[in-house]
Amino acid sequence: MVSATHNRITNFSSRFIRSGCIHSVRGENMYYTDKIERIVMAVLSQDVTSYRLAKDLGYSNNSTISKMRRGETSIRGLSLEKLAAFEEYYRNKMEG
Numbered sequence: 001m002v003s004a005t006h007n008r009i010t011n012f013s014s015r016f017i018r019s020g021c022i023h024s025v026r027g028e029n030m031y032y033t034d035k036i037e038r039i040v041m042a043v044l045s046q047d048v049t050s051y052r053l054a055k056d057l058g059y060s061n062n063s064t065i066s067k068m069r070r071g072e073t074s075i076r077g078l079s080l081e082k083l084a085a086f087e088e089y090y091r092n093k094m095e096g
Contacts, residue, residue, distance in 0.1 A: 036083055039090045040075045044068055046094070057085045
């Protein structure tokens, strides 16, 4: 039996592969890591409370979200599962 987390990561990875991994931006290459970093930053910039974001993203408390918003915690250390949650939030709540 495959877990829901495994399915989310697999779907995230599939989108990564289908996207071609590299996008042209003003003659330079933009890797998917840059794209997902921008997605995370856009989600963190939303005009919602850290508590609401933490709840929507599956965090047990809002301290990590608050620290990321203040720049005290790097987003580069997020797990694939958390990155997938940010990407899903962005797709569903911000893109429409």
